Amino acid sequence: MPPFHINAVFHNSVGIIAGCFWGHDTSRGRLYNEIMNEDELIALAAREGYVISPRQLERWHKADLIPRPEVIPPLTFGGGNRSAYPYHIGPQVLAICRYLEQKRNIDAVRFWLWLEGYQITLSLIKKAYAVWFRRSPGTFRARLRNDTTWQRSRLKP
Amino acid sequence: MAEEQTETLMRHHRTRNQFNVSRVFLRLFRTPDERFRFLYIQMSLLHDIRYEFQTQQENEELPQAEIFSQALNVKALRFLPDDLTHDLEEMSSRRLLSITRMNVTLEAATEEEMARARTRLEIMLPLLECLDILGYRFGPVSFAFFSQHYKTNALAQALFLVFFLHLEAKGYSQGMEQVFEAVRMSWPLLKRGKAMHNALAQELPHVSKELIDVGHASELTKEEVEVYKGRLREVYAQNKEDLDAFWQRHPEQIL
Numbered sequence: 009m010p011p012f013h014i015n016a017v018f019h020n021s022v023g024i025i026a027g028c029f030w031g032h033d034t035s036r037g038r039l040y041n042e043i044m045n046e047d048e049l050i051a052l053a054a055r056e057g058y059v060i061s062p063r064q065l066e067r068w069h070k071a072d073l074i075p076r077p078e079v080i081p082p083l084t085f086g087g088g089n090r091s092a093y094p095y096h097i098g099p100q101v102l103a104i105c106r107y108l109e110q111k112r113n114i115d116a117v118r119f120w121l122w123l124e125g126y127q128i129t130l131s132l133i134k135k136a137y138a139v140w141f142r143r144s145p146g147t148f149r150a151r152l153r154n155d156t157t158w159q160r161s162r163l164k165p
Numbered sequence: 166m167a168e169e170q171t172e173t174l175m176r177h178h179r180t181r182n183q184f185n186v187s188r189v190f191l192r193l194f195r196t197p198d199e200r201f202r203f204l205y206i207q208m209s210l211l212h213d214i215r216y217e218f219q220t221q222q223e224n225e226e227l228p229q230a231e232i233f234s235q236a237l238n239v240k241a242l243r244f245l246p247d248d249l250t251h252d253l254e255e256m257s258s259r260r261l262l263s264i265t266r267m268n269v270t271l272e273a274a275t276e277e278e279m280a281r282a283r284t285r286l287e288i289m290l291p292l293l294e295c296l297d298i299l300g301y302r303f304g305p306v307s308f309a310f311f312s313q314h315y316k317t318n319a320l321a322q323a324l325f326l327v328f329f330l331h332l333e334a335k336g337y338s339q340g341m342e343q344v345f346e347a348v349r350m351s352w353p354l355l356k357r358g359k360a361m362h363n364a365l366a367q368e369l370p371h372v373s374k375e376l377i378d379v380g381h382a383s384e385l386t387k388e389e390v391e392v393y394k395g396r397l398r399e400v401y402a403q404n405k406e407d408l409d410a411f412w413q414r415h416p417e418q419i420l
Contacts, residue, residue, distance in 0.1 A: 110317055111319065113319070115319070116320075119319050119323055120319060122283070123283055130276055130279060133279075134271055134272065136323075137268075137271060138268070140320055140323065
């Protein structure tokens with residue numbers, strides 16, 4: 009009995025040959041640069057025990073938690089447009105579900121995604137921090153210029 | 166600004182939650198004046214106001230640095246010097262805790278600097294865990310409590326990220342790296358040591374009683390270490406069979 013499965017070898021070879029012709033990376037089984045539609049993402053989340061909806065995915069990409077999907081025109085006459093996400097987005101969606109369970113705050117989730125190394129626009133991270141510290145003394149800097157030393161007389165009310 | 170916020174905090178610090186961090190800290194001070202001064206120092210440091218730590222005090226009044234030392238429980242944080250005046254003075258004059266300046270640093274931070282700060286942030290949890298295993302406390306609060314809250318608190322993590330960016334901008338990057346390198350090296354060892362302690366306490370409590378805390382080991386003098394080693398040899402001789410069986414059951418604990 010060979011230590012590998014003959015079918016797997018066959019499929020891999022077909023994939024690699026196809027990859028040579030169409031420029032796809034097939035070394036990891038399924039086409040790496042293949043796309044995922046909403047249903048597949050929802051099914052992926054359901055397999056891990058998370059319930060998400062197409063509306064939720066839309067909200068997430070509008071909040072820049074996931075990349076914007078590519079809109080693919082209908083295949084048949086009368087069919088609707090389809091949203092196609094890059095294949096590598098699966099783990100990112102699962103991470104969002106995990107973080108939202110922990111804290112229902114989009115800014116916090118975006119920050120954690122960035123910490124995990126996902127592609128998040130830096131300006132959004134900086135903006136979130138600024139929002140958290142909205143009441144920080146930045147706006148009062150001018151007022152503080154005249155009050156930069158310890159004034160003992162003013163200490164005791 | 167700092168005074169206003171201090172007064173607000175003085176009025177509203179009495180929350181129902183008896184474990185509220187500011188309430189726990191303020192409970193350390195007996196008089197309202199000391200509480201006020203402690204809060205004022207913090208507010209000044211955060212609000213970009215230079216605070217003079219070396220000013221003369223009136224009779225029977227705690228020096229400024231002493232107020233901070235009391236809150237931080239410096240005696241328990243044995244790696245810190247007894248007199249913090251010089252360090253606090255530097256912290257104040259270089260505006261190391263100023264939120265305003267941290268915001269400016271964050272605004273100017275490049276992608277590379279942010280990525281570097283992110284890598285440093287990964288060490289925070291191991292650092293807190295190391296401090297906890299070594300038996301240190303941050304004022305009245307344990308480091309285990311801090312790490313528990315830190316894990317789920319994005320704001321705290323963001324604060325540390327910006328603090329690291331700010332420290333780097335102020336030229337403390339080499340010092341930070343040294344600390345983090347030490348944590349990277351010691352964390353796995355300390356974790357294994359703690360697991361061994363726990364296993365020993367469960368299976369052979371009479372032997373575990375003879376071991377001293379990891380945090381106190383560094384305080385022993387050479388002579389005390391020799392006496393301790395001698396005592397451990399005696400304990401091993403008395404419980405040889407039990408201990409050999411223990412190591413066989415836990416080969417992963419052998420350092």
